[in-house]
Amino acid sequence: MERRDIEIFLTLADELHFGRTAERLHVSTARVSQTISKLERRIGAALFERTSRRVTLTPIGSRLEADLRPAHLQILEGIDRAIAAGRGIDGELRVGFIGTAVGQFLHQVAAAFHAVHTACRVQVQEARYSDFLDLLRGDEVDLVLVPVKVAEPDIAVSPVLFSEPxxxxxxxxxxxxxxxxxxxxxxxxxxxxxxxxxxxxxxxxxxxxxxxxxxxxxxxxxxxxxxxxxxxxxxxxxxxxxxxxxxxxxxxxxxxxxxxxxxxPRERRFIWRTTAETHRIRAFTQVARDVVARSPNPLQG
Missing domain, CATH: 3.40.190.10 (Periplasmic binding protein-like II)
Structure with a gap:
């Protein structure tokens, strides 16, 4: 399975819409359809249920997504780390949050991030329940740590970072x-x-x-x-x-x-604009996962 085929499959699993998938990956809708048909022929089973009104994953498609996504993320992160080591990550990263202790957690992540990427400045700022999507879409923040799973066509959502009762x-x-x-x-x-x-x-x-x-x-x-x-x-x-x-x-x-x-449980995830994803965003989310791995309950206080 080619890497591009995996990207098309996983993006369609996110979007559940052939047109949006094509737009997000800058390919034609026909390319998306052909790729999925090729994968289904190779696997010998349907990966998506298609009707005139909606697209949904089949049970086999859901299992394939669950199996492929962690490996795909690991590949992307490995490439990002190599790029960061070769080029360095600089500039500014603006990170929003909703809550109280969440801000303290993000400052901890920012310190760990800056220790590795010293040329990148991290700005942590509070967002409101009423405007965090507007802040992203208005390019006022680069990513936000939120307590809900967002399902917007232009917003990317990370895996669950941590949860609490x-x-x-x-x-x-x-x-x-x-x-x-x-x-x-x-x-x-x-x-x-x-x-x-x-x-x-x-x-x-x-x-x-x-x-x-x-x-x-x-x-x-x-x-x-x-x-x-x-x-x-x-x-x-x-x-x-x-x-x-x-x-x-x-x-x-x-x-x-x-x-x-x-x-x-109240789950925390990072979200960012799909079209604005950068090496900085992926590197910061990886550092956050590393921090959580060392302290699975980061908001214990």
């Missing part, structure tokens, strides 16, 4: 504040805040529209920043599920943090 932030006067833990069903018992100007699918990745038992979850006031969210919760205007580290780094007398015993 979820807790429910409530007013210290709320009845839940006296509970040892709550469940996702309890989200239907009060209003849940929502990030302002957040795409719907991202909002649902943080708070589903219904509980596992089918009860609707009522949404309350909107917020743009972490501090705005905390002030609304402290005032008794609603509640919101947050990553576990908030209980240590965002302590306030008017807020309590209650474990969600069946809550999904």
């Amino acid at each position: 979820t807790v429910l932030a409530v007013s210290a006067r709320h009845p839940f504040a006296r509970h040892a833990s709550v469940s996702l069903e309890d989200l239907a018992r009060d209003k849940v805040l929502r990030p302002r100007s957040f795409p719907g699918y991202l909002d649902e990745s943080l708070v589903p529209p219904k509980t596992p038992g089918g009860r609707p979850i009522e949404r309350g006031h909107e917020f743009s920043t972490v501090q705005e969210m905390l002030s609304l919760i402290g005032a008794g205007q609603g509640m919101f599920p947050v990553p576990e580290h908030a209980a240590r780094f965002d302590t306030r007398p008017d807020i309590a943090y209650v474990p969600i015993r069946d809550g999904l």
Whole structure:
């Protein structure tokens, strides 16, 4: 299997759209279709289900993607390290984040990155729930560490860097504040805040529209920043599920943090504009993975 064939297959697995795949790789749609057909003939099974409305991976295609992607990333990273060693990495890298302790983690990564790439300057800056995609698309940051999986055609998403449990932030006067833990069903018992100007699918990745038992979850006031969210919760205007580290780094007398015993882990990933991917971005994400490998719970504090 040629490297270009692998790139086309993995890009189509990301985009699930032949036209966008062709545009992203600067090839014709016919080239993408021919490559996939050739791979399917070689493997002897369909890799994608194609209809007039959508493209999806088959079970065999999903398994092939899972097998190929780590090896492909390793090849790219090896090439990047060789290029970095031969040419050096310079300039500036602007890294955004959402959260509190996340900024401290990124400064740690930036220090480790700068120790290797001394000619590259790293600027770490806070992003808001309401504008992190705009910051990327407006070329105000190069990549952002986010607590959700983004599914936008122009945005690349890294594998999960690390994850942590979820807790429910409530007013210290709320009845839940006296509970040892709550469940996702309890989200239907009060209003849940929502990030302002957040795409719907991202909002649902943080708070589903219904509980596992089918009860609707009522949404309350909107917020743009972490501090705005905390002030609304402290005032008794609603509640919101947050990553576990908030209980240590965002302590306030008017807020309590209650474990969600069946809550999904909050995963952290890097995102960047697909067309703006650089050696700096790939090298920084690799250093971040190295830091996490040495400390799997980087936000422990």
